[in-house]
Amino acid sequence: MKKTLxxxxxxxxxxxxxxAQQQFTFDLxxxxxxxxxxxxxxxxxxxxxxxxxxxxxxxxxxxxxxRGTALAWNAEGNISAAFDTRLGKNVSxxxxxxxxxxxxxxGSGTRELLLQPMLRIATPAAILGFQAGLGRASxxxxxxxxxxxxxxxxxxxxxxxxxxxVSRTAFARAALRSSNEWANDGISPDTLIKRYVNxxxxxxxxxxxxxxxxxxxxxxxxxxGKPEFRATGWRLQGxxxxxxxxxxxxxxxxxxxxxxxxxxxxxxxxxxxxxxxxRPTQGSPRPSPERDGFRSERVxxxxxxxxxxxxxxxxxxxxxDFTDWQPANLIRDADxxxxxxxxxxxxxxxxxxxxxGGTWRAPPGLPTEKDEFGGLTGLLLIAP
Amino acid sequence: xxxxLIAAAVLTGWARPLPAQISRLDARLQPNTAHDVRALxxxxxxxxxxxxxxxxxxxxxxxxxxxxxxxxxxxRALLQSxxxxxxxxxxxxxxxxxxxxxxxxxxxxPETALASVRHDRGGSVAITLSVLAxxxxxxxxxxxATKAIxxxxxxxxxxxxxxxxxxxxxxxxxxxMAPGSALERRLAGIPxxxxxxxx
Numbered sequence: 001m002k003k004t005l006x007x008x009x010x011x012x013x014x015x016x017x018x019x020a021q022q023q024f025t026f027d028l029x030x031x032x033x034x035x036x037x038x039x040x041x042x043x044x045x046x047x048x049x050x051x052x053x054x055x056x057x058x059x060x061x062x063x064x065x066x067r068g069t070a071l072a073w074n075a076e077g078n079i080s081a082a083f084d085t086r087l088g089k090n091v092s093x094x095x096x097x098x099x100x101x102x103x104x105x106x107g108s109g110t111r112e113l114l115l116q117p118m119l120r121i122a123t124p125a126a127i128l129g130f131q132a133g134l135g136r137a138s139x140x141x142x143x144x145x146x147x148x149x150x151x152x153x154x155x156x157x158x159x160x161x162x163x164x165x166v167s168r169t170a171f172a173r174a175a176l177r178s179s180n181e182w183a184n185d186g187i188s189p190d191t192l193i194k195r196y197v198n199x200x201x202x203x204x205x206x207x208x209x210x211x212x213x214x215x216x217x218x219x220x221x222x223x224x225g226k227p228e229f230r231a232t233g234w235r236l237q238g239x240x241x242x243x244x245x246x247x248x249x250x251x252x253x254x255x256x257x258x259x260x261x262x263x264x265x266x267x268x269x270x271x272x273x274x275x276x277x278x279r280p281t282q283g284s285p286r287p288s289p290e291r292d293g294f295r296s297e298r299v300x301x302x303x304x305x306x307x308x309x310x311x312x313x314x315x316x317x318x319x320x321d322f323t324d325w326q327p328a329n330l331i332r333d334a335d336x337x338x339x340x341x342x343x344x345x346x347x348x349x350x351x352x353x354x355x356x357g358g359t360w361r362a363p364p365g366l367p368t369e370k371d372e373f374g375g376l377t378g379l380l381l382i383a384p
Numbered sequence: 385x386x387x388x389l390i391a392a393a394v395l396t397g398w399a400r401p402l403p404a405q406i407s408r409l410d411a412r413l414q415p416n417t418a419h420d421v422r423a424l425x426x427x428x429x430x431x432x433x434x435x436x437x438x439x440x441x442x443x444x445x446x447x448x449x450x451x452x453x454x455x456x457x458x459x460r461a462l463l464q465s466x467x468x469x470x471x472x473x474x475x476x477x478x479x480x481x482x483x484x485x486x487x488x489x490x491x492x493x494p495e496t497a498l499a500s501v502r503h504d505r506g507g508s509v510a511i512t513l514s515v516l517a518x519x520x521x522x523x524x525x526x527x528x529a530t531k532a533i534x535x536x537x538x539x540x541x542x543x544x545x546x547x548x549x550x551x552x553x554x555x556x557x558x559x560x561m562a563p564g565s566a567l568e569r570r571l572a573g574i575p576x577x578x579x580x581x582x583x
Binding site for chain 2: 352365370371375384
């Protein structure tokens, strides 16, 4: 049955992958981590990941291997696939399935399967998402169904993107015995494993922005519910392109325990390099409130940062009245955006962009006018 | 606060001295094209029209690989629209108003609309006409956009509210809403800043 299902899913996804955006990344990182099984350990991590997204489907295949000084090794893997259906101009339904697998030298590991449809509604200000799922978490000794429901809100305020989520998960029964049960003495409540948990809820907020040629993200997560399980997690992360296919990243934070996969809470600091190959995927196919591929923001009295999203381009140029209609190169950013800072006085400006030395065109999403030369020019109104 | 700033709202480089404009033309255009464009620039200066937009239009054509003839035609068309804008807005119109009015005319707005905006609105109309051109450029039918702008002018809506309207309409369009519907929706949310001006 499982093999049949795998063949069906692969048969659906592989033809799509041939014409989809695909990206392969490989992270090599190092840092310190601290959790109940691995206190104050220096670790080295390897994390290959493959992502594919077409207009109606996406797939994500990831693996993380950590080797430390205190804990010999720890491995986590995940696979997810989703099919998206547009129900209307601003509404989409995503049918998603995911699987997790964990293993470490001290235990037998855990597995999780989750089917989770998600309804997304785009509003002018943000994308509202409703999701509900059924899953099964299992260890060598136990096998417990669980259900989950969630609500999310994603959008951007100016240049700052945000994602807020609230979710609640309930297990069919409280006991899920794992090989980690012995490790329940003298540890903080958040690291207790789920054999004590009937249900729990999490709320989180993440924000991200691109500035100074780098991508910055910050997040906070709060576990709700019974007092003994309440805990706060957080994360700070920065990444910057240092070469055409290479990013440098640094991150720190505290991750709350994953109660369905039995992963304990952990503090971490890490830095490393990410190698990228292929076209970056844009996440789940969904209605987006963002301007499609162009943004502008004031960064000084008269300085404006112009950004063009062109993930697959190897060069992006802009020209307009503010460059005397001379091409100017944009600088590649960490997440598919290309940027340029120029002095633009208040008023109506005209500009064009081109990718990889191609034809000049109006920046995507901007109002346009005919340029009298057989093409279109973008109009950018800079407010006083 | 906005109004004094709008006075400075000019296209980049408007204050360039004439010799610099000429040298830019000579440096980038074929000699006969540069000669014809210079004649049009001289004509604009004599009529009290801004010259820099004409120079920039010529440089735009050069950068886009247009032929000399086509560049001259484009510059002449821009000069004509600046003249029409001046006729509609009056000889006292500022350079930034003329440029915005020219953009609105090229977007398809009727001359009478420019004259109405000038007549009914106190102070600079540069932002108002820029927003009109912007809305039409976003795909809103010119008649719908013009009617909306004139209605808001009659309601004495401020420049800041015009800019907010433009921003919100763009947000709606980005979410997939039809441009005309986005404008209609956002018009309902624009408060009147004061009593309507008496004609």
